[in-house]
Amino acid sequence: xxxxxxxxxxxxxxxxxxxxxxxxxxxxxxxxxxxxxxxxxxxxxxxxxxxxxxxxxxxxxxxxxxxxxxxxxxxxxxxxxxxxxxxxxxxxxxxxxxxxxxxxxxxxxxxxxxxxxxxxxxxxxxxxxxxxxxxxxxxxxxxxxxxxxxxxxxxxxxxxxxxxxxxxxxxxxxxxxxxxxxxxxxxxxxxxxxxxxxxxxxxxxxxxxxxxxxxxxxxxxxxxxxxxxxxxxxxxxxxxxxxxxxxxxxxxxxxxxxxxxxxxxxxxxxxxxxxxxxxxxxxxxxxxxxxxxxxx
Amino acid sequence: xxxxxxxxxxxxxxxxxxxxxxxxxxxxxxxxxxxxxxxxxxxxxxxxxxxxxxxxxxxxxxxxxxxxxxxxxxxxxxxxxxxxxxxxxxxxxxxxxxxxxxxxxxxxxxxxxxxxxxxxxxxxxxxxxxxxxxxxxxxxxxxxxxxxxxxxxxxxxxxxxxxxxxxxxxxxxxxxxxxxxxxxxxxxxxxxxxxxxxxxxxxxxxxxxxxxxxxxxxxxxxxxxxxxxxxxxxxxxxxxxxxxxxxxxxxxxxxxxxxxxxxxxxxxxxxxxxxxxxxxxxxxxxxxxxxxxxxxxxx
Numbered sequence: 053x054x055x056x057x058x059x060x061x062x063x064x065x066x067x068x069x070x071x072x073x074x075x076x077x078x079x080x081x082x083x084x085x086x087x088x089x090x091x092x093x094x095x096x097x098x099x100x101x102x103x104x105x106x107x108x109x110x111x112x113x114x115x116x117x118x119x120x121x122x123x124x125x126x127x128x129x130x131x132x133x134x135x136x137x138x139x140x141x142x143x144x145x146x147x148x149x150x151x152x153x154x155x156x157x158x159x160x161x162x163x164x165x166x167x168x169x170x171x172x173x174x175x176x177x178x179x180x181x182x183x184x185x186x187x188x189x190x191x192x193x194x195x196x197x198x199x200x201x202x203x204x205x206x207x208x209x210x211x212x213x214x215x216x217x218x219x220x221x222x223x224x225x226x227x228x229x230x231x232x233x234x235x236x237x238x239x240x241x242x243x244x245x246x247x248x249x250x251x252x253x254x255x256x257x258x259x260x261x262x263x264x265x266x267x268x269x270x271x272x273x274x275x276x277x278x279x280x281x282x283x284x285x286x287x288x289x290x291x292x293x294x295x296x297x298x299x300x301x302x303x304x305x306x307x308x309x310x311x312x313x314x315x316x317x318x319x320x321x322x323x324x325x326x327x328x329x330x331x332x333x334x335x336x337x338x339x340x341x342x343x344x345x346x347x348x
Numbered sequence: 349x350x351x352x353x354x355x356x357x358x359x360x361x362x363x364x365x366x367x368x369x370x371x372x373x374x375x376x377x378x379x380x381x382x383x384x385x386x387x388x389x390x391x392x393x394x395x396x397x398x399x400x401x402x403x404x405x406x407x408x409x410x411x412x413x414x415x416x417x418x419x420x421x422x423x424x425x426x427x428x429x430x431x432x433x434x435x436x437x438x439x440x441x442x443x444x445x446x447x448x449x450x451x452x453x454x455x456x457x458x459x460x461x462x463x464x465x466x467x468x469x470x471x472x473x474x475x476x477x478x479x480x481x482x483x484x485x486x487x488x489x490x491x492x493x494x495x496x497x498x499x500x501x502x503x504x505x506x507x508x509x510x511x512x513x514x515x516x517x518x519x520x521x522x523x524x525x526x527x528x529x530x531x532x533x534x535x536x537x538x539x540x541x542x543x544x545x546x547x548x549x550x551x552x553x554x555x556x557x558x559x560x561x562x563x564x565x566x567x568x569x570x571x572x573x574x575x576x577x578x579x580x581x582x583x584x585x586x587x588x589x590x591x592x593x594x595x596x597x598x599x600x601x602x603x604x605x606x607x608x609x610x611x612x613x614x615x616x617x618x619x620x621x622x623x624x625x626x627x628x629x630x631x632x633x634x635x636x637x638x639x640x641x642x643x644x645x646x647x
Contacts, residue, residue: 137457141423177455177536180529181474183583213528 055332057296058322059083059113061246062090064301065311069094069101072311073108079315081322083111085152085298091115091142102145113298114150114187114244115143121153122171123161123196129171136175144182150243151179152218153188155197163196169209176212187218187243192227192261199223204237216243220300221284222265225277226255231287239292246300247285247325249275269301271321282329289330297325363561364539365450366442370515370565371484371492372405372412373588375631376435378428380404380417386627387413389605391510396497405493409509410640411590412493422460426478431630434585436472437518438482439538439560444471447483451537473537476520476530477584511598514640516549516591517566522583527556530569534558540567550589550621550636587631591638595619598635 060081065072069090076084086105094101105112118139121132143151153175162168176186190203197203200219207215219242223229248269253276255261272281285297299318306314326332377383380402384394392406392413402417416435420427426435441447448471452458457474470492475481484492499505522530534540539561548557555570566589592598599609599617608625609617616622622635 174453174455177533178457180455180533181457181476183523183526183529213532 054080054082054319054322055326056082057294058326059085059111059296059298060315060318061085061087061116061298061300063087063116064299064303064306064318065314066307066309067311069104070108073104073110075311075315076318077108077110078312079319081110081315081318083113083296083298084108085113085300086115086146086148088115088117088139088142091146098142102142105146112143112146112148113296114152115139115146115148116152117189118151118153118175120156120158120161121175122156122168123163124156124158124171125162128160133174133178136178140179140182140184143184149183150185150187152244153186155189155191155194155203157191157194159195161196165196165206165209168196169206172206172215173210173212176210176215179214185214185216185243186212187216189218189220189246190223192223192265193258199227199229201229201233201236204241207241216241218242218244218246219288220246220248221272221281222246222248222250222269222300224284225249225280226261226264231284234287234291237291239288239294242288242293242295244296244298245285245288245293246298247272247281247321248299248301249273249277249281251275266302267304269303271299271301271317273321273324274317282325285325285329362539365439365447365561367538367560367562368440368442368487368564369410369560369562371438371440371482371487372414373434373438373515373518374414374416374436374480375432376416376420376426376428377430377432377628378417379430379432380415382430382628383415383432383631386631387415389607390602390624390633391507391513391605393503393507394500395503395505395507396493396499399496399498405497407505408507409512409514411509411513411515424474424478425459425480430628432628433630434479434518434588436475436480436482437585438470438484440484440487442485444483444485447471447485448473451483454536456537475585476522477582479585509640511592511594511601512640513590513592513598513635514638515565515588516634516636516638517568517589519552519568519570519586519589519634520583521586522569522571524572526583527569527571531556531558534567549638550634551615551618552621552623552634587634589634589636591636591640593637593639595621595635595637 060076062072091101092098118136121136124132139151179186188203188207190197190199192198200217203217207217249272250264250268255264375383387406391408394404395407396405404415406413417428426433451473459472459480470482470484472480472482531542540558543557543559555568558567596619599622610623610625620637624633626632
């Protein structure tokens with residue numbers, strides 16, 4: 053039995069968009085994070101990609117990922133605003149309510165916090181008429197925003213009601229960030245938590261971290277840091293996080309396996325997290341809202 | 349350009365754009381004749397027709413209403429259907445071009461010129477749902493309607509308002525938990541400010557009221573009821589509110605012209621306000637006690 057707030061990511065799976073969505077659904081998930089290229093790269097065009105997602109019956113966790121958006125000048129800024137608008141439109145057509153924005157890793161980007169906050173704020177206002185929330189995620193190899201604490205500071209500075217952070221558990225574990233750092237962040241400001249693990253105990257360099265993050269992630273429960281992950285999401289639960297958990301597992305091996313097989317691994321991960329780690333009993337529809345209402 | 353006040357903590361002026369009320373409100377419909385009947389009963393008179401498009405201008409007192417039956421050619425804008433839809437409103441500002449570019453820098457969506465109802469260079473941005481918001485300036489020097497509209501011969505171009513009717517506000521239906529987002533949008537781009545719950549006008553106090561920086565126009569943001577919270581979040585401009593200094597006598601005049609008002613236990617005509625029954629499935633008008641040209645008197 054899979055809880056409603058766990059979802060898969062189309063980037064974890066091989067094959068056609070329709071095949072990925074069917075595998076996610078068959079494994080018992082009710083939501084899916086959509087990698088933009090899966091939709092716009094649909095062989096019959098972006099409209100067909102949107103239709104496939106809408107017809108799947110799966111809820112869209114969000115669309116990923118707008119990259120290298122903030123801190124640019126002049127023509128580059130205008131270009132990125134156009135890219136952002138296009139992604140917001142696709143997100144809106146999918147019925148998605150969240151756009152994942154990864155902190156810039158561009159050397160052209162200014163590192164000035166005020167400037168970054170202003171750009172994030174503009175992005176958030178662009179998203180308001182469409183009812184989309186912006187989840188800003190720190191990147192370990194970003195010059196300006198390396199982790200969720202830095203992302204949280206910028207989000208606080210930008211101060212827009214539909215701007216929050218996404219936390220990637222991989223980054224937290226790889227950088228050995230203390231779970232107590234979560235105390236500094238308002239749980240209402242956490243819009244998405246991404247979960248994955250990896251096989252080796254230690255990451256020795258930034259290059260190795262980047263390679264691991266993009267090619268060698270595994271599902272929670274399959275890697276070397278199950279205790280750390282369990283600890284992390286127990287803490288999130290304790291501070292009152294009630295948003296979605298998405299498995300952002302990017303693994304070259306999984307892209308050579310049938311999507312059904314990979315989705316079954318995701319299913320095992322969701323069961324482990326829901327039943328063993330969070331010790332939940334019955335899945336309830338609209339869990340997020342009910343829990344939020346109960347807390348209020 | 350250097351901001352002369354950047355060395356002191358001088359707060360931004362309240363009315364950054366020099367906003368000065370509403371120039372027009374637009375309906376889109378594929379059956380304009382049916383809507384025109386409703387507008388005429390409310391006291392509006394046809395004064396001009398667009399030279400090349402299926403667009404007409406109705407007026408009473410200081411209020412302009414555009415009826416647009418032209419098919420739209422841009423995504424996320426209203427495609428006229430039989431059911432009339434509130435498709436745009438135009439704010440008067442000191443410098444429309446400056447206000448427009450400031451809005452774009454803050455994160456508003458630009459509307460391509462060809463999609464705009466009047467072919468004039470009136471800049472516009474996306475508003476709630478499929479609606480647009482125009483920026484109009486120099487409204488006191490000449491009329492934006494002089495160029496692209498042809499006056500209807502032998503009619504008074506400035507018909508007086510029934511019962512001192514004037515634009516008071518727009519009611520906007522929004523999704524669940526979306527109030528903070530829309531407050532941010534209207535306060536950043538236009539300088540609207542939320543009013544405390546204790547300050548309410550008319551007979552339908554639900555939701556949150558935003559006051560324009562010129563303090564003559566209000567936006568009322570209404571989230572769905574608890575029961576409808578899980579329904580898809582449809583957001584749109586729901587109705588126009590008219591101010592009138594004497595609600596009861598204005599209701600009387602309008603009833604004689606065939607306008608019907610709601611008379612339920614919860615919503616009925618009073619000195620504070622009134623609500624018409626829905627015409628054509630969607631068109632409602634609200635009356636609110638208010639003196640024209642003045643900041644509204646809270647009840």
